[in-house]
Amino acid sequence: MFYFEDVVVGEPLETPARTLTEADVVGYVGLTGEWDPLTTDEAFARHSEFGARVIPDLLPLCISSGLGWRVPQPPLVVRAFMGFEWKFFLPLKIGDTIRSRSRTVAKRSVKDGGVVVEEREILNQRGEIVQSGRLTLLVAKRPPA
């Protein structure tokens, strides 16, 4: 396990990649109930500025949280996700492949653990930043031996 004490500020981490499929989109939309015509109505989306259905905006962020566990380090003991700020720069389409790159930009000790601030970017297969932001996590401290 990876505890607050093990987190190194500034150290970059890059995840494996994952291709966004139609199944991901339909599964996500069914789960959330967000039937945006831009993501679910091909006839409508074809006439939009994107020319085809686009990936629901929050789906890559959700997938990046799963990708974040598939890095070459033990799992961070996260106690709670406290909050985040996020920006969307470029649309993604079915068949695009994303990965995420992150680094810790700040850490501070608090009573019940440690607060870790992570900067995260989601990149597409061309290396363009499609979304990015800052996430704040409450992380456990290493228990006494």
Add this chain to the structure above:
Amino acid sequence: MAQDDRRYFEEIEVGEEYLSPGRTVTETDIVVFAGLSGDYNVLHTDAEFMKTSIFGERIAHGLLGLAIQSGLLTRGMRPYATLAFLGLRWKFKGPIKIGDTIRVRAKVIEKRETSKKNRGIVTLQRQVLNQQDEVVQEGETDVMVERRGS
């Protein structure tokens, strides 16, 4: 194409409020979201471990709550003529547990012109409430909305 019932930038007023229906968050929602996102963190998937945590049981992923509220609010308002979701600032204030019922309350807090005349930015303040009316998540979302006749 079907009749366009979307609302355009000039029709949206600062101070407008929306309230979504409720939705009960189930174990299935959490399991499906874990599979979809690949986030199998013990907080959401290990019932035995979570008995020993401060929550006492598994809790929903924060991002699942965010994603569900986004869908819920579309059932509490007429859609905007949205061109793009620009960004958000979000806080997770309390856990959503299996069986909790959440709804979303939202308010238009700002409208901003942009350099392009055919669009503008609308900021919504959102609160996700549980069945005890406790705010479990809250934040602000910015969307780019088309002007009519653009």
